[in-house]
Amino acid sequence: MKLNRGRAITSMPGPSVIPDRVLAAMHMSMPNIYAGDMVDVSLSLFKDLPAIARTGGHAFIAISNGHGAWEMALTNTLSRGDKVLVLESGRFAVGWGEQARMLGCEPEILHAPKRAAVDPNDLEMRLKADTSHEIKAVLVVQVDTASGVWNDIAALRQAMNAARHPALLMVDCIASLGCVEYLMDDWEVDVTVGGSQKGLMVPPGLGLVWAGAKAMAAHKTANMRSPYWDWTARLSEQAHYLRYCGTSPVQHIYAMRTALDMIAEEGLEAIWARHAIFADAVHAAVAAWSTPEGLNFNIIDPAQRSNSTTTILSGSIDGARLHRICEEDAGLTLGAGLGDLASSSFRIGHMGHLNPHMILGTLGTVEAALLAMDAPIGAPGVTEAAKVIAKELAA
Amino acid sequence: MKLNRGRAITSMPGPSVIPDRVLAAMHMSMPNIYAGDMVDVSLSLFKDLPAIARTGGHAFIAISNGHGAWEMALTNTLSRGDKVLVLESGRFAVGWGEQARMLGCEPEILHAPKRAAVDPNDLEMRLKADTSHEIKAVLVVQVDTASGVWNDIAALRQAMNAARHPALLMVDCIASLGCVEYLMDDWEVDVTVGGSQKGLMVPPGLGLVWAGAKAMAAHKTANMRSPYWDWTARLSEQAHYLRYCGTSPVQHIYAMRTALDMIAEEGLEAIWARHAIFADAVHAAVAAWSTPEGLNFNIIDPAQRSNSTTTILSGSIDGARLHRICEEDAGLTLGAGLGDLASSSFRIGHMGHLNPHMILGTLGTVEAALLAMDAPIGAPGVTEAAKVIAKELAA
Amino acid sequence: MKLNRGRAITSMPGPSVIPDRVLAAMHMSMPNIYAGDMVDVSLSLFKDLPAIARTGGHAFIAISNGHGAWEMALTNTLSRGDKVLVLESGRFAVGWGEQARMLGCEPEILHAPKRAAVDPNDLEMRLKADTSHEIKAVLVVQVDTASGVWNDIAALRQAMNAARHPALLMVDCIASLGCVEYLMDDWEVDVTVGGSQKGLMVPPGLGLVWAGAKAMAAHKTANMRSPYWDWTARLSEQAHYLRYCGTSPVQHIYAMRTALDMIAEEGLEAIWARHAIFADAVHAAVAAWSTPEGLNFNIIDPAQRSNSTTTILSGSIDGARLHRICEEDAGLTLGAGLGDLASSSFRIGHMGHLNPHMILGTLGTVEAALLAMDAPIGAPGVTEAAKVIAKELAA
């Protein structure tokens, strides 16, 4: 029986649930875009965004999605023929590396162990072997939306330092920013890439890039720069529209302002803590459901699982049917498996605008759908998740 | 720790969750109110509303809340000095009777058994004793929002018929219409009262009254009629604004149109079935949590519990604290106890725009809050609710 | 040719253009209605509304339209058999008097001179003749939406005082509040009636009544009180919902809060001044258009024309066709004539959320429509209106 009335919800790992406040902020008539309030609000974004990545560097806002932000990061810092080392731990760093190849760079892939994060030792060894410093940049994701892995960026930086290697460290935080601790300057990250539509709770449409001093220096000699993405033009103070290389994304500017206000009201540390709790709750449920033949975590080591999204191997269970029951009969959209894991996994996003009701509703619905399918599950999971949350409510 | 970010939700027994579609329909600029689309939409409401109560009678729409609809029902059918029999099974029929008293009628209260529905036999006996037919109307609620009881209107009508008593049967369906089966004509109900803000999924602001032929006949001699509520004026075809006794409730008209469209898309029978399932899910959870000293259903007989709202006696558990944790720390607003039960109960509404995610999210959050309080609970409840829903998803 | 794309606009004399901010405030999910923010906001309305009528008395908010507010005013202060003097200067005071009659009072009508405001001398004479003080209340509108007249309430009060007559002075300000100067206490008005949908810029759905000390005293002995409208219950501090006699009008509460904020930001005196300017602009255009056989002001004396709405006699011009061209071909809804003037007049509202662009757009469109009809017009009017506005922009 179809029970999919009520407010449909997505628990995809992005785009995440957009707060009503953010949607309301976009529901506005067109203002003057050359002066006045819109320009003030826009400037406030450039002022406030660096703190989101915990950097004193520059923030750039491209009208694009995350792939556009990737391209902005690469074209502004690298040159044709540059070698880049891609730390593979899922699907997205590899995609970024493919972009680099099409732009004219030479990506080399360093594989993480199976179902695991990148091993800093592997990175250190590879960089030590690059004695002539041919590798100009290391590309890595903090969280891979496909595999659900969390990479330890601080440790990866330590590995680079141990190898005394000068390559730029470029980190894709699209699926983690605003969810998981990220300290760009402390970790000596040179370029950070983000998007509007996940932890930042804004509809897709803005690509974000943060650049530190070393990246800005590399920018000066990069030969792949293009007018649309070019940082130099975007830093010009001559006219406000140059910051967006043309007409500014009016509605998204107000959306982002609202989202940054919400983030400021809660505090970034509190947000990271909240995501850690909800991740614990989700993981507790998945752990309870898990059986040798049925559901299992894709990422084996609990310490390497993301606090923003969880990838679950479906084993003998028909993941597509589970997805369909949740969506068509119960109004909940889960994340489907991506890439290699397309037919063997599903994903639960737990990023952004979330509370216990939403998390427990999602887990309860998945549990109901599993039961409806007569899927083998180890033990009731939603109750375990409720226990995790109870502990925090009591605190 | 406060986890009350994300989309706050109310599980009060009304006003219920307003669908985004309905809110969007209200977000409109002002149209011509004398002709054109708004008038067409308004007229369509009067055409479609009778089917919601399953009647061939008239529907009236007052700009008011449910208390206004009560007053419209009473003033249009009764006269000063009339005796009315109030079937008490909670709080609301009594309130309606108090209104009747202030208007000049003489209410007499017939009490239901403790924590139970009105007994049709009691009604039959009382009416049989009224040999001179002094009682002009019987007032009863189908569902009492305070006690959570469901009264069997069909059986009450049978009792009246058995007593061959000519009193009007007037039923308050504010907390049940659009949730629970209701057959106004089949059950020979003379006047039905509803509101916009519960099963009908529209913000508070419209009081609804349905009148059958016998009520319209009584209207002719009723001497408490007032201009604002008067049915005769509202039935005039002279000008459209007469239907609302003045300026029409523009935004609410579009909201109600949207809600009726949604109801038509799902089908009223399917809606009743969905509410029955969600009520079973809630009841399964509450049954699991129940202990002799802790939580218990207010209504003892499961057959007399409403499918739209559940009142839970909190026993030794601090209900106010439970309410506060849910709301302040987890973003979920429960219904507080009302009247006599104010300090000894809390309520979970399950009416209107609902899906498994919302129901299980609510139950999961209540369970987490109970655990956070170290409250004695019999067994995990949210898992039991998930089982109920699973059975239906599988069907 | 149809040119009616773009943003359709209404220049009816209410409901007026609702500000986007107000509509946005209503686009909200359901909050707790028993405690917290909604209750705080609601209480703030009761605190701030008296200043809108410039009174230290009580403000009451009924879920109703203006006709409901009329009924609240009458039933709370009068008793069956009371004689009320209705000062006729259009259509609405008479309608209010009809309401009084249906409730059990005896209205007597004092006619204003043709196409003019009520003459204070007439009132003084009539009251002096009422030596036994049978007249318990004087009913009058400040502005009549049908005739476009403005009555001088201060002068009418002086007439009552000159007659040393103790009747209550009850003023309908539905079409003038928030547009035209109104000083309830200075003018010793006892009861003021308003609605949400005109100068207050909130969708229809709230009836407003202000009561001074003399009205509250009369309330004690009034015998037409009914539960829904009753002031005593609404002043009870026992529970918040009593203020609305039941479920509160959640979305409208937030709408009214936003509107009151906007009014406070501009300042009531500045709002009155702005309305005076726009009225001058409209009147300048109409004066230019006027010809002996064509358009003419309904109200002959310029000093008696309302600053919030203008009624224009259409003379030999087909007003219905003018209305149709404006609406169907140009996207502008004018006010149609009402009552006796239905076929011989049209109306331009100039109340509430207005700026020069809106006023001049309306006048320009009317002028274009008149030209399209080959209607006889004296001279171009929109240019005259632009001159009026220019003078103020220069100031």
Add this chain to the structure above:
Amino acid sequence: MKLNRGRAITSMPGPSVIPDRVLAAMHMSMPNIYAGDMVDVSLSLFKDLPAIARTGGHAFIAISNGHGAWEMALTNTLSRGDKVLVLESGRFAVGWGEQARMLGCEPEILHAPKRAAVDPNDLEMRLKADTSHEIKAVLVVQVDTASGVWNDIAALRQAMNAARHPALLMVDCIASLGCVEYLMDDWEVDVTVGGSQKGLMVPPGLGLVWAGAKAMAAHKTANMRSPYWDWTARLSEQAHYLRYCGTSPVQHIYAMRTALDMIAEEGLEAIWARHAIFADAVHAAVAAWSTPEGLNFNIIDPAQRSNSTTTILSGSIDGARLHRICEEDAGLTLGAGLGDLASSSFRIGHMGHLNPHMILGTLGTVEAALLAMDAPIGAPGVTEAAKVIAKELAA
């Protein structure tokens, strides 16, 4: 005195007024982005957009602004070192040429006569001189937002054909599409560039490019292609997200769907006709205001003035003050002068979601502001505009 209450309006030449329907369509919760309704709606855009440019070619939708669409057009069709002929008639073709230079092409500028459109004869002569066909593309705007000029694309194509020159014809229609007749296939245009925020009535955030067969052939050998803009990847049927090179612009997809529905409801020919009328109205007003020392059209030949935007030389009048009075005192934002004309002109946009009320309101406000400044004006203009509209309303 400040009269800038009411609904603020922009008459900038874009971003234009966004219809409420479009804003409402964006106010939506996040759907599944991999399957279902959003994908269907997205696909419908690709199906319907070609007809907007009157082409049987491909439409591409980039998450970007118009400058991004420029870059998509250039990188997909040209190679480093290619010579491009830029037809200068304002500011924007030159800017596009500058982009081409930064990407590695060699732009050559062909100047239009002063305050005039590109002369097709000049183009023919220049191309005839290019006997070795070094020029690979001709870049031109249909309407230049800065100068207000309209270029006759059909005539320019005839000139190219007369010269038997094989260069691609690439036309920027950002400021004209959905306003002014445009027949991509009939006029043998190879690449058309558009944006969401002007005639298409959607907030900024989408860059649009249409490509014909010759452009697609050129694409195969173009060596400036980059991953984000690449047409080949975007035409892949493998996965829906490839069409946007990553996460799709969910809210903008629904906005564009709504705008295309509105365009279909009115009909593109009717839209062109409506814009012609409104342009006539604006031009009639400006002509009336004009004096030798005061206001004048920037574009001398009436046949070369755009139907979507008008640039007005301010002469001895202080344009900045005019702009300020309109915006700060009357709530109307005009377009400021751009580039060389920054301090000597202002602009009135008349594109998109417009009706007589909006046009006449804008002209009336400008007239009032001019009068307020005591600016020399030839004659009242808004009345002349009303006459133009009257003629059409009568038709």
